[in-house]
Amino acid sequence: MKDLNRLIRYLAYTLELLVLFMVQETPGLLPAVAGVRPVLLLPAAVAIAMFEEEVPALAFGIVAGLLCDFGFSRVLGFHALVLGALCFFVSLLVRTRMQANLVTAALNGAWALALTLGAQWLFFYYFRYSQPGFAFRSHYLPKYLYTLLFIPLLYLLNRGLSGALDPAEK
Amino acid sequence: MNEFLKGSSFKVLVIAVVVLLGLLIYTASAGGSLIASLLGFVSSPMQSVATEITGNVTEFLDIDGLTKGELKELVGSLQEENSALLDRLVEYDSVLRENQQLKTQLHISQEAPEIEMRSASVIGRDPNDVFYGFSINAGTLAGISTGDPVITSRGLVGIVVQASATTSKVNCLLSEDVEVSAISIDKQEVGVVRGNVTMASSGLLRLGFLSSETKLEPGDIITTSGVGGVYPPKLKIGQVQSIEKSETDVSRYAVLKPFEDLSEVREVQVITSFPGQGEDENVVELDPGQDNQEDAE
Numbered sequence: 135m136k137d138l139n140r141l142i143r144y145l146a147y148t149l150e151l152l153v154l155f156m157v158q159e160t161p162g163l164l165p166a167v168a169g170v171r172p173v174l175l176l177p178a179a180v181a182i183a184m185f186e187e188e189v190p191a192l193a194f195g196i197v198a199g200l201l202c203d204f205g206f207s208r209v210l211g212f213h214a215l216v217l218g219a220l221c222f223f224v225s226l227l228v229r230t231r232m233q234a235n236l237v238t239a240a241l242n243g244a245w246a247l248a249l250t251l252g253a254q255w256l257f258f259y260y261f262r263y264s265q266p267g268f269a270f271r272s273h274y275l276p277k278y279l280y281t282l283l284f285i286p287l288l289y290l291l292n293r294g295l296s297g298a299l300d301p302a303e304k
Numbered sequence: 305m306n307e308f309l310k311g312s313s314f315k316v317l318v319i320a321v322v323v324l325l326g327l328l329i330y331t332a333s334a335g336g337s338l339i340a341s342l343l344g345f346v347s348s349p350m351q352s353v354a355t356e357i358t359g360n361v362t363e364f365l366d367i368d369g370l371t372k373g374e375l376k377e378l379v380g381s382l383q384e385e386n387s388a389l390l391d392r393l394v395e396y397d398s399v400l401r402e403n404q405q406l407k408t409q410l411h412i413s414q415e416a417p418e419i420e421m422r423s424a425s426v427i428g429r430d431p432n433d434v435f436y437g438f439s440i441n442a443g444t445l446a447g448i449s450t451g452d453p454v455i456t457s458r459g460l461v462g463i464v465v466q467a468s469a470t471t472s473k474v475n476c477l478l479s480e481d482v483e484v485s486a487i488s489i490d491k492q493e494v495g496v497v498r499g500n501v502t503m504a505s506s507g508l509l510r511l512g513f514l515s516s517e518t519k520l521e522p523g524d525i526i527t528t529s530g531v532g533g534v535y536p537p538k539l540k541i542g543q544v545q546s547i548e549k550s551e552t553d554v555s556r557y558a559v560l561k562p563f564e565d566l567s568e569v570r571e572v573q574v575i576t577s578f579p580g581q582g583e584d585e586n587v588v589e590l591d592p593g594q595d596n597q598e599d600a601e
Contacts, residue, residue, distance in 0.1 A: 212328055219317065273501070
């Protein structure tokens, strides 16, 4: 029963990530604010990591990252690496140092998103194109703020999923 | 800390990091088309359906609908433009007739150029792309390959930068990675169209390398010149909005407004073959550092 619950939960997470990938990639589905759209997979991976142990958190971080890589660049592995490692540490933090609640979700989301989008700006923009400062202000910062708005929603969604499909473990 | 470092979860993390670094290096060097093709086979049908549904809902709700005032204004400007175009059409007809007569007299025959195209729909726009690149639902199985120009009925929109089996990634004309040799059809002045992030955020393009005595003026139409063999000639790009002085030297550049709204394109055509494709690939060579320096300043 315990294993079945876990399997169903993992399937639900995978489905959630796939649906969010579709939503963030589909043109015209999410409204652009200040010319940018949110990257839903990032807060989703962080929210999942808050309810899972380190290794599953790492795995779902990698899945979310690979989807990001597939949608964005010709290089697979960058987002998978960053998100995988971040989710691992988010999970570790929540298990050893903090509780899982809306405030810690916002805090974890804020630093994890800042690191991911900061690394993206550095490696995919700063070393390749001109006017990195303008790009940071006009694209990366609004995108960061817009994506942050989805953390509470995705935290509550994953708390629901985790709660409903984890009774035996608790 | 020691306990954590010796734990199995830390070992899994290290293995995952090593594997992902390997994947990163492999796809960066080999292009990763096999992995991208596999992912494309899974995601492409779902993305197509999602895009179709979104398009239908948007159309049904008429979100992009215009107000009465906006429609009146639009009709007014279109009537003005139509009148100007009719004047030009009369002139064009007489020139065409004269041209045909001269060709007949001089026994010049010209074969119609053959351009092969494939239709495709935009199925993905990644929010991480600063320059509005997009994915289309056609790939190598439809005859599309890297470097194929992408157009709509309104003009050039980009170039295919990665083609997997069922999907392709397109770099938009607004991208700094895209350079197009262009010409003004009226003044016959040539330049290079290239985007940058400032202009991309306003949906505009920069036609650089114009002389200080350029005769271009607002309203002039810019098309591809065909030089370099990357794009066929005479593809519409945009209309000159203003002429500006370069920040670093005496040259000037034109700010272009593309005919197509590049951030909202939904249906495209990919030119898979055209006369002169791949010829003179080294004719247009830019020093990327020059433009970057210019922009940075």
